[in-house]
Amino acid sequence: MENAIVMKNVCKDFKILNRHEGLKGSIRDLFSRDYKTISAVKDVSLEIAKGEIIGYLGPNGAGKSTTIKMMTGVLEPTSGEIIVNGRVPYKDRTANSEHIGVVFGQRSQLWWSLPLIESFKLLRDIYMVSKEDYENMLALYRSLVDIEPILHKPVRQMSLGQR
Template sequence: MSKIIQINHVTKEFKVLNRREGLKGSIKDLFSRDYKIVKAVDDISMEIEQGEIVGYLGPNGAGKSTTIKMMTGVLEPSSGEILVGGHVPYQNRAQNAQEIGVVFGQRSQLWWALPLVESFKLLKDIYQISDADYDNMMQLYASLVDFEPLLHKPVRQMSLGQR
C-alpha cells in the first residue's frame, strides 16, 4: 500500500494578542500591543496508508482541527512538511478539495432555508460530482441512514442530530 498522507515534524504557531485586564489595559492595547506565540500543533509526525481507517483523538485544544485544516490546505504549517496524495495541500487547494472531504461539526454545509435534497444538489454541482456517482452515494447513504423522510424538509426545521 502507498502512503496517502505524510506529516513530518509539523508545527503550527499563531501570533495572539496578549490582552491586558480592565479598562486601562484595554486603552493601552489600543496604542501598544503585546503579542505572544501560541503553538497549536507541536512537532507531530504520522503516516497514513491508502485505505487505512484512522481515528484522530485528543482533548479540546490539542490541535486536532488545526492539523486537519493543514491537511486540507486551509492553513499552512509554520514548519515541517505535509503531503496528501503526493501534493502539498496549501499549494494545491483546488485539486485537494476535489479529492478529499472534511466536515467540521460546528459549521454546516447545508443551506438553512433549502430542503436537504437541494443542499445536496448544490454541493454536487460545487464539487463537480457526476450524476452517476451522486445517485450511487444517495442510494448508499439512504440504505445506511434513513434520511429519505428528511429530503424535502428545510434544514432550519431539522434538529441538530438530523442535520
C-alpha cells in the same frame, strides 16, 4: 503500500494579541502590541496508507481540527512537512481539494425548521452553485449515502449523526 498522507514533525502556532483590561489597557493596545504564541499542534508525525481508515481522536483543544485544516491546505503549518497524495496541501490547495472532502460538525449550516432538501437549496443559492452542479452532487450523495428517507424531514427532527 503507498502512503496517502505523510506528516513529519508538523507544528502550528498562532500569534494572539494579549489584550489589556480597561480603558488604559485599550489605549495601550492601540500603540503597543503585545502578542503571545499558542501552540495548537506540536510535533505531529504520522503515515496513513492509501485505503487505510483511521480515527483521529483527542480532547477539545488538542489540535484535531487544526491538523485536518493543514491536511486540506486551509492552514499552512508553522513547521514540518505534510504530503497528501503527493502534494503539499497549502501550495496546491485547488488540486488537493478535488480529492478530499471534510465536514466539521461544530456548526450546522442547516435551518432548524426547514426540511433538509430546502436547506440544501438555500445553500445552493447562497453559494451560487449552478442547478446542474447541484443536481449532480445531490445524485452523488444519494448514491453514496442513504439520505432519501431524511431529505424531506425537518432538521430539528434529525439525530445529531444525520445532521
